Amino acid sequence: MINFNYETDFKLVNPSLRAEWISNVINEEDCKEGEINYIFCSDDYLHKINVEFLNHDTLTDIISFDYSVGKKLQGDIYISIDRVKENATLYKVDFKDELARVMVHGVLHCCGYKDKSEKEVEVMRSKEDYYLAKLS
Template sequence: MGYPDHELSILIVDDKEIARMNEHYLHHKGPTNVISFSMQEGDFADVNPLLLGDVVISADTAQREAREARMPFAARFAQLLVHGILHLVGYDHEASAQEAESMEAKSEEMLAMLARMEPVT
């Protein structure tokens, strides 16, 4: 993806906390599954050019979505993490249908790469 030396933070929260963040920062009511806060754009982008930003994931929502989709929690968590990271590097599925397709393709590529990795023990 072109960010070999970059950093990001991952924050895992519950529905109450992500709902608070969703309303405070995005002006949306209620919990969501993932929120990304980019440090590559805006007033402070030049403070640390190697910092991509933050990915916040609601464990409650991820668990609920995993159950609904009948998939392992770890698989849903990985999907949300990849989705959040893609937002940090400039992908935006809401911009256009073409961007959504591009983001979906990159997401599938990254998830396939993760699936091929050896587990850490």
Template sequence: MIEISIHSDKWYNVIDDPEKFVKNIINVYLEKLKIANYQPIISILMADDSVLHKLNLEHRSQDKPTNVLSFSYEKLSPECFLGDIAISVDRIIAESVEYEASILSHTAYLILHGLLHLLGYDHEQEDEETKMQSLEEEIMAELNIKKVLM
């Protein structure tokens, strides 16, 4: 089950139906990762910089906004509560301009990035980063979505 909470109305200015878009893209990712049969519970917070700044400071001691944060709760198993993903519309807009990517592509990429974190992928070590980036690139290419180069 995918739970969506839209905390910032700015999302409606950049995506026609943000809730539907996010649910659809998460379900596609679960299929591509071959884990849809687990039916994990994933909560998505669609917020702005002020919320992501607060969460980043509180949970990572980083005094700045960020584009995506993931909070994993349970390991993947049938009907588990996999975790929360929070994304900032303000960061997505700014980064879409900076990286010359569409809002939809960048949102899709950041949701995938957050989902992979929930599944235990990381980019703290070079080998982990390479593995995570390869999987991101593979899935984005399969879906014909331009991966944002950050």
């Protein structure tokens, strides 16, 4: 089950479409859908989590906590709407497109993809682009 939670005034437009899209990503990655919680929040909210749980004193657009067991995906995906807005402006893309990229990025982490090395980043970007094309 894909759940959307809000710790900010932001609300997803057409959440059922987004949930179906994420479910399709999970299925296509040959994983099973458990409970995936998206938590949309502010920079301050996510910064506190970043410091408390990861010991990183920086702003970020997303933090994924992966609780998956085998191929059954479970996790909490925190997304800073403030960061997504700023990154959309910085990269000159539409907010909804940047938000979709961050959302799929989080679930791809739960599917086992990493983004620490250049090669991992390349694979992650390729997967993001592939699934973003399917959202249109």
